[in-house]
Amino acid sequence: MKDILQKLEDNRDAARLGGGQKRIDAQHDKGKLTARERIELLLDEGSFEEFDMFKTHRCTDFGMEKNRPYGDGVVTGWGTINGRQVYVFSQDFTVLGGSVSQTHAQKICKIMDMAVQNGAPVIGINDSGGARIQEGVDSLAGYGDVFERNIRASGVVPQISVIMGPCAGGAVYSPAMTDFIFMVKDSSYMFVTGPDVVKTVTNEQVTAEELGGAATHTKKSSVADAAFENDVEALAEVRRLVDFLPLSNREKPPVRPFFDTPTREEASLDTLIPDNPNQPYDMKELILKIADEGDFYEIQEEFAANIITGFMRLEGQTVGVVANQPMVLAGVLDIDSSRKAARFVRFCDAFEIPILTLVDVPGFLPGTGQEYRGVIKHGAKLLFAYGEATVPKVTVITRKAYGGAYVVMASKHLRADINYAWPTSEIAVMGAKGATEIIHRGDLGDEEKIAAHTKDYEDRFANPFVAAERGFIDEVIMPHSTRKRVSRAFASLRSKKQAMPWKKHDNIPL
């Protein structure tokens, strides 16, 4: 009996050693942790329950039958993050380069199926050389199976991808379909075709880092949501994100004890809006002053910074925030910012996370650069996302809310629940100067007259009261009381129920 128990221990030790000490050292030398070390950092200490530790591939081509390591290059199972259940897979680069075989894929599919059935998020740690070429189409079938699981799980449980090494070719499409992608600076990259192929096909010379490094995907392509300095920091931040997310679409977002007063007043917000309407200010200050404990988890901070997206808590409960950022391009809506915010709004709606929208928007960005690239359809994404969202929606207009962009930004007309405006709001079709030049075209030569007309228009529309008269604004509020008003608004909406007509699914302008 003792021998049998010992045998289990020995096998476990062999499995835990992955590709062997030499490869583990090589992994460390690259500044990367091993698959198991990463799981240790991701989960609560001692909470990991492993599955399929002894699973091996069945390939017999190219001498593969002689190399059948335990685990087949991926570690899978479940554990807890601050006591809440999550499923996890972590590709092991030390075992056959973390390459994806049919059995490797089966391990991932198994935990994904469990996650969907049991209602818990899936976190995938990617560090893989790609398809197991020796297996041929079996490997591709494996990818396909994973993709299909990603699609099925989408909107059911949160899916998070952490790219901690190479992720190339077809492999990128699994993370691409998850809710969030995080990368590690200098040690991860993602691309559909690598630098060598790029060189052959297009004669373009580019490094892996330039083509698909963390900076590329957080700043240029928007494929990734954030990048972190190293594995340790990345996993700590994933834990922090999970604390904001519900376990599944059947659960409410989590609540945790908070040490902040919901009625906290911020007198300094009364001077946030500069006297000069063309002067920018930092919308993040408002976000941080509204949030519990000034804690904000920003998503896609480095992309389309003219709109801010991320999570905060109010009275301990998660709230998604979408806010125009006057500091960047005056907070204008364009293709990139519309796409970024639309995707965020849809995530929140899918997982019952209430949405706070902070508005200071001068309109949509004009020009051929935008029109040729389809700002009409991309802008419509955000409009659509807000309109279809049935979660509690609270909106605060701080300054400009002009034209179509006013309607887009969670206006009353899109069934937002509670719409507040600061006294500094200007809710109008456009700025006073532009409006005057159209209405009083005949007086264009006369500067004095135009100035007088502009003043008239400002007096009439550069305020929140016209909209308030019509009920498009529920209340004009003092800036210093914003946290209190918004907290109470969401509190009043906790049992909100709203349904859309039955449909198979909508047809958002993709």
Add this chain to the structure above:
Amino acid sequence: MFKKILIANRGEIACRVIKTARKMGIKTVAIYSDADRNALHVQMADEAVHIGPAPANQSYIVIENVMRAIRETGAEAVHPGYGFLSENSKFAAALEKEGVAFIGPPKGAIEKMGDKITSKKIAQEADVSTVPGYMGLIEDAEEAVKISSEIGYPVMIKASAGGGGKGMRIAWTDDEAREGFQSSKNEAASSFGDDRIFIEKFVTQPRHIEIQVLCDSHGNGIYLGERECSIQRRNQKVVEEAPSPFLDEETRKAMGEQAVALAHAVDYASAGTVEFIVDGEKNFYFLEMNTRLQVEHPVTELITGVDLVEQMIRVAYGEKLALSQDDVKLQGWAIENRLYAEDPYRGFLPSIGRLTRYRPPEEMASGPLMEKGKWQGEAPQGAFAMRNDTGVYEGGEISMYYDPMIAKLCTWAPSRAAAIEHMRDALDGFEIEGIGHNLPFLSAVMDHEIFIKGEMTTAFIEEQYPEGFEGVELDEEALRKIAASAAAMHRVAEIRRSRVSGRMDNHERRVGADWVVSLQGQDYAVTVEADKEGATVRFEDGKPIRVASGWTPGDQLARLTVDDGHLVLKVGKISGGFRIRSRGADLKVHVRTPRQAELASKMPEKVAPDTSKMLLCPMPGMIVKIDVEEGDEVQEGQPLCTVEAMKMENILRAEKQGTVTKINAGPGDSLAVDDVIMEFE
């Protein structure tokens, strides 16, 4: 008494004057420029009058605009504060013409003391000690040697037209005097086109010590002790104190009496300051007289209990001084630190913008601040006072148009050591965010050995921080205290995180007791034993530190009791830990479980990119113009591009010679701080 006065100033000094006027039952009128519409002094005053655009030369110092405000409001008197019109005799004359009282000295005194040469002459006539020197024209090197030896070495040989150290030599011997005269003369001729040279005594180990005088218009005058203002940066005072740790009673009396004599010589009537330079042997020499209220007057008020602004108002109204020299008793010690919106890590560059957070320590007075203008017995041991003169508030703006001073923080205590100790805590607890400021530098000075010993000279900052200020390295004891505090705080934060809803019943996360705290390149393995009152944090070597505090996650200021002492930390969030600021240090503190720490140690050290060959955007703004092209060779000081920020165009120049290799931005691009605009070779 006056019914209504106008304060012809802004910022903290306007607020300070309003406070006293209010106490005296006098109504106040503020004036403000476009930039100061929402300023604190405007909010505090009973009335406020707009006097023009933001630049001071179109508003605060336009005499006609100020006169209009006086007429409109019917103010009977004007307090000018410091700077602006405070030492402008034309302004004093204009007031006199309209029968409005000037809360300051008579215009004759302002005129006489306003001219360096006249004031020195008057001082000499009044038997005030002046720096020995020869002001006449010096013919040749031999005459220079003769004069130098008469004055006594060391001497300073200076170009009349000089400035910025050019045409200036110090000579300790005849030979050096001969040589120095010639080279000064040559340099002066080539630099200024004016080769006139004069020679004066070179003061070694110079200190800047000034005497506060107070005179009425009935011929009475007293002095209220001295202020030590030796800690200066480019002639801008940074730290002041009263009394001076250097003076003895005899020197103080001699200086005080000479100062009063000088004041009488010009029929002075108001508060004024006579500045002296004092050498290592306590020889003192007259520098100049400031015919106004000084910025650093609060330290004098704190040790004498006299409200100088009140006295100025009374004197201006014609009252006799109620105080005699015998009534003036110096009690305890007061220190003033000037908080400037200057970034010490960027060569003290002025920093402007919005104060997203501004929470000064609470003002309090126990004992020393007297109401009646006289001491009521001795101040008790342990008494202390905190005073913060400021003109800003949270959400307010530090404007580019005016002096970058944010506040004057003063502490008073019975002893100098106690006043310094209170100041350290006060600085630690002073929250300013949104702009760069010199608070860490002030903390560093308060902990500097030379300052603690009171041995500073006017060269202190230059000598002690020749490369500028690069932050503070804390010693082992301080690090351990912070490590223990961070571990205790982290434990609180982690326990809270483990209480999130949606946990698996019976499988909750248990937060452990063992942690590794990493800060300033050190790792401390600790065990946190928490109890109801706080936590005992045990270090690997067995030494425990006791930490107690009411800190909860999100608090940006942690007030802790650490062992028997107290500790105030500014706490921010970073991934996996805290940003902690204390005593001038700015630390990234990571708190990890032993296993996390072990794995973290495998992470590569990332080297920040070498930015010395890049032009970084110094502020968020938009590129208006790029002046160079790739491949251009640029010289030091050559304009490279223009960035518009806050509607101001800022020209960025080459710091050294080089070749432009790459330009990453073009006109119209919006850039963030530290974005790379161009690269050099």
